Amino acid sequence: MPDYIDLALKGIIEDLFDHFMLYFLPEIFAGMDHSVPPEFLDKELETLFPDSEPHGRIADKLIKVRLTTGDDFFILIHIEFQGYEDSAFAGRMFTYYYRIFDRYRLPVEALAIFTGRRVTDVGAYNYDGLTTRLDYRYKTFHINNLTEQTLLAGTNPFSLVMLALKKLDAGKKTPMRLFELKKEMINCIFDYEIKQFDLHTVDRLILFLDAVIKLPDELKTECIKYIDDKKGVKNMAGLMIELTDTYEYAYGKGVREGEQKGKMEGFLEGKLEDARKMLKKHIPISDILEITGLSIEDISKLQ
Numbered sequence: 151m152p153d154y155i156d157l158a159l160k161g162i163i164e165d166l167f168d169h170f171m172l173y174f175l176p177e178i179f180a181g182m183d184h185s186v187p188p189e190f191l192d193k194e195l196e197t198l199f200p201d202s203e204p205h206g207r208i209a210d211k212l213i214k215v216r217l218t219t220g221d222d223f224f225i226l227i228h229i230e231f232q233g234y235e236d237s238a239f240a241g242r243m244f245t246y247y248y249r250i251f252d253r254y255r256l257p258v259e260a261l262a263i264f265t266g267r268r269v270t271d272v273g274a275y276n277y278d279g280l281t282t283r284l285d286y287r288y289k290t291f292h293i294n295n296l297t298e299q300t301l302l303a304g305t306n307p308f309s310l311v312m313l314a315l316k317k318l319d320a321g322k323k324t325p326m327r328l329f330e331l332k333k334e335m336i337n338c339i340f341d342y343e344i345k346q347f348d349l350h351t352v353d354r355l356i357l358f359l360d361a362v363i364k365l366p367d368e369l370k371t372e373c374i375k376y377i378d379d380k381k382g383v384k385n386m387a388g389l390m391i392e393l394t395d396t397y398e399y400a401y402g403k404g405v406r407e408g409e410q411k412g413k414m415e416g417f418l419e420g421k422l423e424d425a426r427k428m429l430k431k432h433i434p435i436s437d438i439l440e441i442t443g444l445s446i447e448d449i450s451k452l453q
Contacts, residue, residue: 155315156210158361163211164190165354165434166307171215173308174261174291178215178225186216191226198249212250226250226258235266240275244286260288265315294319302338305345307355310338314362329369333376335359426452 163170167188171179195212213227243260250258264271273290277283293316301313314335339347339355347355356377365373425448428438435449 154364155318155362158358159311160192160210161361162311162354162358165357166351167213169307169351173306174263175227175259175289178217178227178259181217181219183216183218189214194253198253199246214256226254226256227261235270239271240273240286243288244275244284247286247288261291262288263291263293265293265319307345307347307351310335310355311358313338314359318362325366325369328363329365329373332359332363332365332373335363336373336377422448422452425449 168179168184171182191212191214198212211227215225215227217225239262243262247258247260262271262273271290273288275284275286293312296312296316298313298316301309301316304310314331317331317335336356336359339352339359422444425438425444429435429449429452435446438444438449439446
């Protein structure tokens with residue numbers, strides 16, 4: 151899987167974590183203590199697997215959540231996106247499991263999401279020795295086991311995430327083919343009234359789509375126009391398939407106006423107004439700090 155798709159998947163999991171859990175691990179979601187935010191342990195994961203190699207030797211997400219069964223009961227969720235046939239994969243999944251368990255001594259639930267058409271993993275690693283036997287099983291999700299009709303009928307935003315990956319895996323990826331695919335997926339996302347997606351979810355889906363479907367500049371411009379014209383809604387929810395800084399496109403008007411006036415007060419007020427808008431759309435505070443340059447004290451006064 152290309153690095154940019156891997157990063158986009160990691161980002162949308164964090165941004166829409168509850169949706170992710172409800173879609174892939176509903177049995178765990180039902181028992182989560184939702185008053186305690188999940189903890190994403192990417193740095194810790196790197197220390198556990200310093201010998202990881204590109205293209206499959208990386209466990210993509212390690213997440214700690216608290217369950218309602220007790221304040222001190224946590225669960226670690228190991229997620230790996232795998233897009234090709236690999237006979238050693240199940241063994242690596244077991245290696246991930248025992249390293250994580252050995253480090254934290256907490257229950258470990260594992261999920262492998264397969265994006266490729268040729269993957270046949272059944273979610274089990276078995277070892278039979280002379281006197282020792284091991285049977286390790288983990289949950290799997292094969293995108294290509296689901297039809298496009300099933301994914302389109304889904305009401306969870308990750309149905310559309312999986313649909314985009316499924317379509318990317320099929321057929322040639324010419325610029326025009328990608329352009330048509332992007333428009334098709336935009337149409338699906340804009341049906342959010344039917345699927346009852348809130349604006350934050352629509353925003354995150356568009357960001358994901360922009361990250362995984364790369365277009366040349368001339369087609370990117372056409373795509374921006376297509377979004378602006380779609381249902382007569384322009385820049386709704388920060389729909390930002392433009393240039394490099396997507397947040398600036400969506401929320402930066404106040405900052406730019408302040409700069410043009412050349413007044414520090416206007417510049418600061420523009421940043422504060424941007425921050426207010428981003429807070430309303432549940433943009434992570436760490437992102438707001440980076441984008442606006444405001445201090446944590448400034449953000450705290452807005453909450």
